[in-house]
Amino acid sequence: MYEDKDKKYDILLNAAIVLLIVSAILLGFSIYKVYFKEPNTSDKKNVIASSGKLVSSTRDSLQSVYSNTIKEIDTGLLNNNNRDTALQAKYEEMDVLKTEIASLLKGQTENDLASAKLKIEELQLKVALLQNRYTGVEAENKRLLSLINQLMAANKANNGNLSNATIVEIAKSVLKENNSTSTNTSNSNSSTIALDARLYAVAENNNKEIETSSADDADKINGSFVFKNNSGKGNGEVIVIVMQPDGKVVKNSVWETGTFETKDGKKIYSKKIFTEPQGEEKRLNFSLSPDGFMKGNYTMQVWYNGNMIARAVKVMG
Amino acid sequence: MTKKYFYLLGVLFTVISANAQTSMSAKINKLNLYAGIEVGAKGVKMTILQMPKNASNTGAYTSVKDTSINTDFISFTDVSFNNTVKGLVDLFGVATNEYGITSNKIYTVVSSGVKGQAEKENKMNLIKVLADSFKLAIKDSGRKVPIIGPMEEAILSHIGIVPESRRYNTFLIDIGSGNTKGGYFKNGNTKELKLFTLTWGTKTIANATDKRTTEDRSVPNYQKQLSRVLSGEPEQEIIYAVNESGAYNMNDYFAFSGGIAWSIATLLYPELQENSVVPFTYNELVNFNDKLGNNFTSLLPENIIKGITDVTADKVAIAAEATKVHKVFDQKSLIAGTGLLLKIVRQFEGTLEKKQFFLVKNGQVGWISAYVNQELHN
Numbered sequence: 001m002y003e004d005k006d007k008k009y010d011i012l013l014n015a016a017i018v019l020l021i022v023s024a025i026l027l028g029f030s031i032y033k034v035y036f037k038e039p040n041t042s043d044k045k046n047v048i049a050s051s052g053k054l055v056s057s058t059r060d061s062l063q064s065v066y067s068n069t070i071k072e073i074d075t076g077l078l079n080n081n082n083r084d085t086a087l088q089a090k091y092e093e094m095d096v097l098k099t100e101i102a103s104l105l106k107g108q109t110e111n112d113l114a115s116a117k118l119k120i121e122e123l124q125l126k127v128a129l130l131q132n133r134y135t136g137v138e139a140e141n142k143r144l145l146s147l148i149n150q151l152m153a154a155n156k157a158n159n160g161n162l163s164n165a166t167i168v169e170i171a172k173s174v175l176k177e178n179n180s181t182s183t184n185t186s187n188s189n190s191s192t193i194a195l196d197a198r199l200y201a202v203a204e205n206n207n208k209e210i211e212t213s214s215a216d217d218a219d220k221i222n223g224s225f226v227f228k229n230n231s232g233k234g235n236g237e238v239i240v241i242v243m244q245p246d247g248k249v250v251k252n253s254v255w256e257t258g259t260f261e262t263k264d265g266k267k268i269y270s271k272k273i274f275t276e277p278q279g280e281e282k283r284l285n286f287s288l289s290p291d292g293f294m295k296g297n298y299t300m301q302v303w304y305n306g307n308m309i310a311r312a313v314k315v316m317g
Numbered sequence: 318m319t320k321k322y323f324y325l326l327g328v329l330f331t332v333i334s335a336n337a338q339t340s341m342s343a344k345i346n347k348l349n350l351y352a353g354i355e356v357g358a359k360g361v362k363m364t365i366l367q368m369p370k371n372a373s374n375t376g377a378y379t380s381v382k383d384t385s386i387n388t389d390f391i392s393f394t395d396v397s398f399n400n401t402v403k404g405l406v407d408l409f410g411v412a413t414n415e416y417g418i419t420s421n422k423i424y425t426v427v428s429s430g431v432k433g434q435a436e437k438e439n440k441m442n443l444i445k446v447l448a449d450s451f452k453l454a455i456k457d458s459g460r461k462v463p464i465i466g467p468m469e470e471a472i473l474s475h476i477g478i479v480p481e482s483r484r485y486n487t488f489l490i491d492i493g494s495g496n497t498k499g500g501y502f503k504n505g506n507t508k509e510l511k512l513f514t515l516t517w518g519t520k521t522i523a524n525a526t527d528k529r530t531t532e533d534r535s536v537p538n539y540q541k542q543l544s545r546v547l548s549g550e551p552e553q554e555i556i557y558a559v560n561e562s563g564a565y566n567m568n569d570y571f572a573f574s575g576g577i578a579w580s581i582a583t584l585l586y587p588e589l590q591e592n593s594v595v596p597f598t599y600n601e602l603v604n605f606n607d608k609l610g611n612n613f614t615s616l617l618p619e620n621i622i623k624g625i626t627d628v629t630a631d632k633v634a635i636a637a638e639a640t641k642v643h644k645v646f647d648q649k650s651l652i653a654g655t656g657l658l659l660k661i662v663r664q665f666e667g668t669l670e671k672k673q674f675f676l677v678k679n680g681q682v683g684w685i686s687a688y689v690n691q692e693l694h695n
Contacts (some may be wrong), residue, residue, distance in 0.1 A: 235671075247629045251592075255480055255675065258596040259588055265626035268588055 058113050059105060066101055066120050073127055090126065097123045115317050118295065122213065122315035192234070194310035195281075197225040199242070199300040201293065201314060215293040215316040221250065222288075223300050225310050228281035234305035236277040240286055241303065242270045245296025245316075252288050262306055269303070350381065351693070352412040352423040353685035354405060356447065358430040360387040361404035364685045365416055368693070380682045381416075384408070391434040393443055405451045420457060424689055429467040470684050471500050472510050477687030478594075478677055479572060488513070488568040488665075491680055492575035492658060494520035501568055513562045515661075517551045519577050519654035526653055539649050540610050543656050552660060559664040570673050571665050574680025577654030580642045581605060582676035584616045584651075587635045588627050593679045599659075599666040602674075606655045613648050 073094065097119055104116035151167045201218040202209040212218050227238055239260055242250040249268045251257045259266045273284050295316055302310040354363045362385040386408065388400035405425065412418045427444055435441045448462035465473070479487045490499035490513060497515040522543070529542040559565065572594070585605050586595045608615055615621075618639040622632050646654065665672050677683070 253480060254592040254594040255483065255596075257589070257592065259586055265624075266588055268627065 058110075062113060062116055062120060063105055066105065066116075066123075069120060069124050069127060070098070094123060094126055097126070118315045118317040119213075121297070121313075122317075125313055125315070192227075192229045192231050192304045192307070192309055194225040194227050194238075194302045194304075197223070197300065197302060197310035197312040199223045199298060199312040199314040201298070201316060213315065213317055215295045218293045218316065220287050220289050221293075221298060221314065222285065223312070224283060224285040225302055225312075226281050226283050227275060227302075227304075229278060229304065231305075232278055234277055236275050237304075238273045238275055238284060239269045239303040240271045240273060241267060241299075241301040242288055243299045243301075244290070245294045245298065250288050250290045250298070252290075260303070260306075262303070262308075267303075350416055350418050350422065351689045352416070352418050353689050354408050354412070354423065354425045355428050355685055356390060356401060356405065356426070356431055357385075357428045358391045358434060359389065360385055361390075361401060361408055362386075362681070362685075363408040363412065364682050365412065365418070366682070366686050366689060368686075368690065380679060380686075383679075383682060384411075390447075391431060393435070393438060393440045398443065398447065401447060402450045402454065405447075406454045409451075409455055420455075420460075424685075424692055425451070425460065425462045426685075426688065427462060427464045429465050429470045432464045433467070465684075465688070467498075468510060468512070471498065471512060472507060473684035473687040473691070474574075474680070475500065475502065475510065475683075475687075476507060477683035477685070477690070478574065478680060479570075483570055486568050487570040487572055488562075488564045489572045489574065489677075490661065492573060492577050492654065492661075493518045494576065496521075497575075497657075497661070500562075501564055503563075503567060511562055511564070511567075513558055513564065515551070515554055515558055517554065517657060519575070519650065519657060522546060522551065522657045523650050523653035526649075536610055536613075536648065536652070540652060543653055547656050547660050551657065555660055555664060559661075565665055565667070565672075568672070570675060571662070572675040572677050573658060573661075574677035574683070576645065577651075577658060578676040578680065579678045580646050580651060581655060581658070582678050583638050583642045584621065586676075587621050587639065588625055588630055590631065590635045590638055593677065595676050595678070597674050597676055599662055599674070602655070602659055602662060606652070606659055609648065609652045609655060618643070 101116050101119045101123065104112045104119065107113065107116070148168060152164070155167060199221065200211050200223075201213065201221045203212045203214075203217040204210075204219045209220070209222075221242060223240065223242065244250050249257070250270050252271065256271050257269060258272070259268055261267075270288055271286050273286060275282060275284060293316055298314040298316060300310075300312045300314075301308050349367045350365055351368055352363060352365045354361065363382070364380060365382040367379040367381050386400075386404035388404050389397045390401040391397075409423060409425075412423050413420065427448070431444065432441075435444055444464060451462065452458055452460050474491065475487075475489045476484070479489055484507070485502050485505050488499065488501040490497060495518045497518055498513065500510040500512045503509065503511040525546045526539060526543045529546065530539050564571075581597075581602070582595045583590070585597065585601065586592075589595045615624075616639075618636040621639050622636050625632060625635065662674060665674070
């Protein structure tokens with residue numbers, strides 16, 4: 001009697017387990033179908049078509065931005081024949097970027113285009129920096145030429161006692177004097193400046209630092225700028241903020257970071273650099289070693305006495 | 318058949334457990350975890366640390382867990398003794414079972430405060446019995462439970478808190494509740510620390526002030542009386558101790574740890590909630606002291622949050638930490654502690670040579686982490 005009862009329970013239990021397993025499989029299959037399964041052929045075609053359209057339109061828009069940037073280089077910068085070594089290096093950097101961008105723009109994936117976008121932004125920044133510099137050099141050359149012409153005319157009127165080389169030297173020294181006066185005048189208003197601000201990432205290899213734009217390869221982010229304070233204000237504390245793409249401040253060690261007051265409220269800084277409050281212009285450098293790097297824009301801000309005096313961006317891909 | 322059913326359930330449970338364990342181990346790299354368990358005057362304290370290879374260079378070890386059990390060991394009663402043994406065993410169990418730390422990576426020590434009190438009361442034998450009972454309970458007869466001397470503790474605190482790059486030009490001062498102690502490495506090595514001690518701490522200053530304010534318990538009167546207390550014996554002692562230490566000339570950085578340092582750092586620099594160390598200036602401390610007396614509501618968690626402009630700041634965590642401060646210190650205790658800190662900092666605030674000041678939030682982890690590090694290298 002008990003054996004029969006046991007058998008019945010066993011059958012019921014087996015049936016329940018089988019039902020449970022079947023239900024679990026069906027549920028799993030449904031979840032898979034809804035969330036993970038690839039779309040059916042027609043869906044797939046639509047997705048590919050729409051994604052293709054998207055990629056194509058992004059590529060067109062990037063291509064247009066890229067072409068404009070190239071145009072700026074061609075019309076504004078490449079005519080300059082007086083490239084010094086540093087300038088030549090900048091052009092070479094841009095050439096490398098141009099090759100990379102052109103190759104990425106031919107890519108078929110969204111990742112390629114995203115990388116291309118980052119690199120175009122980097123190229124635009126380099127062009128802007130170079131344009132600033134070039135405009136200054138060009139204006140300087142024009143002033144020098146005009147002064148030489150004036151001096152030659154004056155020399156001719158005075159029986160041409162001076163050689164052409166002497167005239168050029170006189171012109172240069174006059175221009176230098178004028179520039180120094182004009183800089184002092186402008187600085188009495190703007191007072192504190194940080195010139196040639198540069199932010200760059202490096203990968204360390206066998207104790208050598210190699211510049212990189214790859215977030216995966218970078219070990220450090222370095223910065224440098226030329227600081228000059230003619231205001232006599234401030235205590236010599238130059239504050240540097242480096243923000244990573246998500247807006248967080250990059251820090252080296254908790255002993256080096258802190259907060260400072262600005263008109264917009266408190267800000268966290270990455271590093272303080274101590275220098276003479278007054279004195280000759282000085283190049284200041286710093287280095288930060290975060291735990292890792294993100295893809296996107298790293299922004300450096302240089303602050304002195306509550307005012308931002310320089311800004312630079314490094315694009316990491 | 319019933320057996321089969323339970324077998325199936327068992328398999329299912331095992332799979333779920335395995336998944337859970339995998340996800341936990343993914344969060345914590347157990348290979349780098351170490352535990353330091355300390356019998357202190359108030360009770361048993363455990364710190365679990367994740368030690369990177371270059372921790373001593375950067376001071377960048379991570380405190381994974383910091384927990385304590387109050388057992389009041391230095392009352393030396395049967396109850397406090399038993400509770401302390403139980404506390405030791407329980408925390409040892411947490412380290413081994415919950416964090417998977419092997420016995421050789423768990424360090425157990427008795428702090429100098431316990432030794433000092435035991436010597437005074439002739440109870441040194443209790444420390445030995447405590448160690449033996451603990452070893453018996455965890456079945457580890459070879460375990461070392463050394464007693465750390467005050468000098469060694471101060472040296473280890475300095476090594477554990479201050480990064481190597483600033484080791485020989487940083488004066489570290491721990492403002493405790495009953496006294497203040499610290500020091501700096503005078504001779505360019507870590508064998509000898511120039512000790513600095515004051516018989517005043519946050520609680521003793523607060524107690525002395527309380528005694529003067531029995532009739533008028535208002536905050537303005539508290540501030541007035543505190544100023545008188547600080548201008549008396551504490552000031553004389555501070556000036557003497559600072560001059561005697563020679564610390565001003567020998568150091569560029571002055572770091573302050575202890576409960577009051579943590580409180581001020583938390584309320585004054587909420588944006589730096591993630592940082593274990595924050596810099597401050599004398600003027601900022603003066604302003605903070607002024608706020609404590611005249612605008613205390615601005616330091617309440619809800620108002621601190623309002624002033625944060627950094628969009629990346631974790632406001633929930635900041636509010637939680639500020640709430641913790643207000644639970645530990647009331648307005649008057651904060652005023653008393655800040656007053657004492659101001660008096661000390663004033664001695665180092667030079668007009669010609671500017672010194673840099675820091676507040677250390679996790680000072681309690683310092684010496685045990687250095688001890689673990691030291692033992693690792695040994």
